[in-house]
Amino acid sequence: MLILYIVVAVALLVSLVFDRSKTVRGLRIAWMKFRRILPSILVLTIGVSTVLHFLPEETIARILGEDNMALGTLSASLIGSIAFIPGFIVFPLCGLLRDQGVSFTVLSAFTTTLMMVGVLTFGIEKQTLGTRLAVVRNLSGFVMALLVALATGLVFGEIGV
């Protein structure tokens, strides 16, 4: 976060030195875009906190620890698609699950869908990309995540050929 604002400060300063009116225009665009997205962000927090409440880490750990790998992979990718968990929480959790014997395949499906598919953020995505494109992007992300999980399973010898 600090790096972001150092970059922002430098960019603003350089921009101001070279062209005052362009800088003002840039800030005006920034404010307009921010104001437009803010209500959607506020609503998103409702979804995020609700899912977080009903799917706490212990529940996720239990579901991912499922013995049947195909079933585990599928449920992991479904949870990953719905939940919104930042990286600094999810990777330590996955490291812990790995130590408990959860397969790389399941962890890959979980983390990759978490990154690529966003059911909760769909509203905002629709606003930016349009409905059709947002649907196609999310569906393709889901397919890609499953392929990535499959490849991970093959590489680590968890899936026999």
Add this chain to the structure above:
Amino acid sequence: MTGPVKSVVNLLLFGLFALFVAVSALFGYEPGIDMGWGSWRFLKTMLLMFPGAFILIGLFDAWVDRSIVERHLGDRSGILGYFWMIVLATSVMAPLVVALPIARSLSDKGARLSLVLTFLGASTVFRIPMSVFEAGYLGLPFTLVRLGVSLPLIIIFAELIGRSFRDIEPAPIQSD
């Protein structure tokens, strides 16, 4: 629903939720308090991240000429465009919701759809600090396999989607 109406509805929904959290706190209703903390943590990150990201987007909009973006990332741009998009994506240290407005602004400036989608996809799986963190917990081989498989897939899918959406390209990325 049109933009402004939807905004008002969203604000009302959030107001109701805030009220629910406040009442929960007052009466010690645990689930409500828990959701309140969860939403606060999320909102705090978003409110810290978005203004900075939007200032950079705004400056990009004001300074960068459309013709430059079109030349390097437009319809006639070559394979190098994919490379630049992945480089740009690795520097986005934020989740998809923050990458979306950046993608939108690239598209508005004339970047072609398949490159915009490559940027979006790459920014979700490949951010330098996040990937380093990931490798620390799950091992470098895991991260390498994930990136090695997902990045080519992202480009392939972006190219396919970019082709089938080409004729309606101005439509999907519309302003509200």
